[in-house]
Amino acid sequence: MESWNDPRLTKQMAFLxxxxxxxxxxxxxxxxxxxxxxxxxxxxxxxxxxxxxxHEYAAEPKPDLGHAIRLLLVHDLVEIDAGDTFxxxxxxxxxKEEREKAAARRIFGLLPDDQTxxxxxxxxxxxxxxxxxxxxANAVDRLHPLLNNFATEGYSWKQNGVxxxxxxxxxxxxxxxxPKLAAFVDELLQRAVDxxxxxxxxxxxxx
Amino acid sequence: MESWNDPRLTKQMAFLxxxxxxxxxxxxxxxxxxxxxxxxxxxxxxxxxxxxxxHEYAAEPKPDLGHAIRLLLVHDLVEIDAGDTFxxxxxxxxxKEEREKAAARRIFGLLPDDQTxxxxxxxxxxxxxxxxxxxxANAVDRLHPLLNNFATEGYSWKQNGVxxxxxxxxxxxxxxxxPKLAAFVDELLQRAVDxxxxxxxxxxxxx
Numbered sequence: 001m002e003s004w005n006d007p008r009l010t011k012q013m014a015f016l017x018x019x020x021x022x023x024x025x026x027x028x029x030x031x032x033x034x035x036x037x038x039x040x041x042x043x044x045x046x047x048x049x050x051x052x053x054x055h056e057y058a059a060e061p062k063p064d065l066g067h068a069i070r071l072l073l074v075h076d077l078v079e080i081d082a083g084d085t086f087x088x089x090x091x092x093x094x095x096k097e098e099r100e101k102a103a104a105r106r107i108f109g110l111l112p113d114d115q116t117x118x119x120x121x122x123x124x125x126x127x128x129x130x131x132x133x134x135x136x137a138n139a140v141d142r143l144h145p146l147l148n149n150f151a152t153e154g155y156s157w158k159q160n161g162v163x164x165x166x167x168x169x170x171x172x173x174x175x176x177x178x179p180k181l182a183a184f185v186d187e188l189l190q191r192a193v194d195x196x197x198x199x200x201x202x203x204x205x206x207x
Numbered sequence: 208m209e210s211w212n213d214p215r216l217t218k219q220m221a222f223l224x225x226x227x228x229x230x231x232x233x234x235x236x237x238x239x240x241x242x243x244x245x246x247x248x249x250x251x252x253x254x255x256x257x258x259x260x261x262h263e264y265a266a267e268p269k270p271d272l273g274h275a276i277r278l279l280l281v282h283d284l285v286e287i288d289a290g291d292t293f294x295x296x297x298x299x300x301x302x303k304e305e306r307e308k309a310a311a312r313r314i315f316g317l318l319p320d321d322q323t324x325x326x327x328x329x330x331x332x333x334x335x336x337x338x339x340x341x342x343x344a345n346a347v348d349r350l351h352p353l354l355n356n357f358a359t360e361g362y363s364w365k366q367n368g369v370x371x372x373x374x375x376x377x378x379x380x381x382x383x384x385x386p387k388l389a390a391f392v393d394e395l396l397q398r399a400v401d402x403x404x405x406x407x408x409x410x411x412x413x414x
Contacts, residue, residue, distance in 0.1 A: 009387075012261065021240075038230070045251045045255070048276070048280045052281070053223060066277075070273075147223060184220075187211060
């Protein structure tokens with residue numbers, strides 16, 4: 001680690017340089033043009049833009065937008081160590097919490113102590129999903145891959161044999177946090193099924 | 208464009224899908240591990256994180272952090288049409304304003320009218336750089352590529368024959384918006400020159 005004149009700034013810069021690694025964490029979804037897999041850093045930007053654009057649909061009590069975006073900027077950093085766990089990977093989810101906790105301690109631990117605490121608090125708030133800001137942040141985080149999957153004719157749904165019922169269950173946070181967006185999700189999933197992007201029931205083996 | 212039941216949401220979703228293209232706009236800087244060029248979407252996320260982490264250094268009057276991050280989320284979207292103009296490309300800068308204005312009208316014009324207006328206002332505020340939030344946002348936007356260039360031993364400086372005096376001039380907004388960060392910049396540039404990452408004066412031709 002490069003050491004600078006100011007010890008506090010040295011820690012902050014070490015953290016900010018470490019954060020660069022999120023750009024190498026690949027998600028299962030493709031970009032909407034299908035050219036390559038999306039990484040978690042650009043996803044984090046995109047969901048910030050979703051939050052800004054769709055904030056009007058957040059349920060009462062209205063989340064503070066600035067705080068919701070702070071949660072979104074920080075929440076995926078644990079993936080630098082823990083990797084991106086695919087939404088429909090049951091095995092991956094079994095130890096997701098433990099892996100991500102250790103990652104949060106190491107990565108946010110690069111910061112000065114007071115910021116370690118405040119970033120850990122932001123990350124926990126997002127994970128617990130109880131405040132209006134965390135509910136809304138989780139909702140846009142779930143909504144985003146739907147847009148990519150729809151644009152790429154269901155690429156990661158097909159690749160992983162995902163069913164509409166699984167996607168609907170995964171979108172539950174949207175029903176609570178932004179009911180109008182939930183209606184949009186249902187409309188999108190219906191079209192995805194109608195166009196063959198998403199399966200409505202398990203496909204027969206060896207069909 | 209996909210048309211949904213709700214005309215307002217149709218426009219918002221068209222904008223959010225269009226925004227995906229920012230992930231294909233490449234900057235001159237490499238990731239800190241040198242593996243590939245950075246794109247403008249992941250850069251936009253990273254400078255949001257810089258703003259969050261370095262906000263304590265912002266000069267008085269303290270910028271509102273949430274608003275500064277909103278400026279950062281939106282400001283690079285014009286590059287979808289106008290491309291990324293390299294900081295030290297004088298020719299590129301000659302028509303940058305015109306190209307970006309047209310881009311802003313088209314891209315933010317995808318949104319419902321009230322949001323077109325508010326996003327154009329955010330973009331203009333960043334470009335004009337007069338509010339405390341725009342000053343601070345510009346400062347972190349300038350600071351970010353220094354970290355990448357330092358980590359990659361001056362890759363884009365060397366590629367483009369950039370001199371310390373040019374980088375220092377480019378960093379002027381940091382002096383006004385966050386003096387402590389300006390001291391860090393000077394320290395970093397001195398080390399970059401000492402280690403041969405950055406030239407202090409023009410190299411003799413054919414030397």
